[in-house]
Amino acid sequence: MDKRGKATLAAGGAVVLLLGGAGSLAFWQDSTESGGGTITSGELALxxxxxxxxxxxxxxxxxxxxxxxxxxxxxxxxDTLSYTCTTVVSADGENLTATLAADTSEMFAAGSDPALQARLIETEMTVTDGNGAVLPNAQITEADDGATITVAAELTFDPATPDQEAQNASVTLNNVAITLTQNTNPAVAP
Known part of the structure; x- marks a missing residue:
């Protein structure tokens, strides 16, 4: 037999071995079912x-x-003026923590006197529970679900206002958004 015939015969034998081996190779296998269920999300609202x-x-x-x-x-x-209101917290969820804050970025309406606006000093917002206890860092947890909390914010007219600056002036206050934002759970890394 010549070299070309031997090569063809060898190639044909390899194909037969490969085809035959493809069907005979097997590993053990089994299956079962995991438990199903219903997942329900919580709630965060004011x-x-x-x-x-x-x-x-x-x-x-x-x-x-x-x-x-x-x-x-x-x-x-x-002078120091305060605005105080109450809101009911809905905080339902395992491992839920959230922070209450006031967005004062658009507190003053267009057309407000810039001199008076510059002299009104915002102080930190205070959040208290139904018993009057201050909530540290305005933190809300699932334990506060259904609780009525009090939110208070102050504006102080800067006592160091010189001369006759900001006299006979006015500012118009927009509604201030009070936000409740879920904190990142440290156990869940992004």
């Missing part, structure tokens, strides 16, 4: 923030919260 009394605004300058009509009150340097 009800509408309701003013504590009247308009929600008070004059806190002398250490007492005196209700005021914000439209007729004439603020002077050193």
């Amino acid at each position: 009800s509408e923030c309701t003013p504590v009394s009247g308009s929600g605004w008070t004059d806190d300058t002398n250490g007492t919260a005196e209700p005021i009509d914000i439209a007729t009150f004439r603020i002077v340097p050193g």
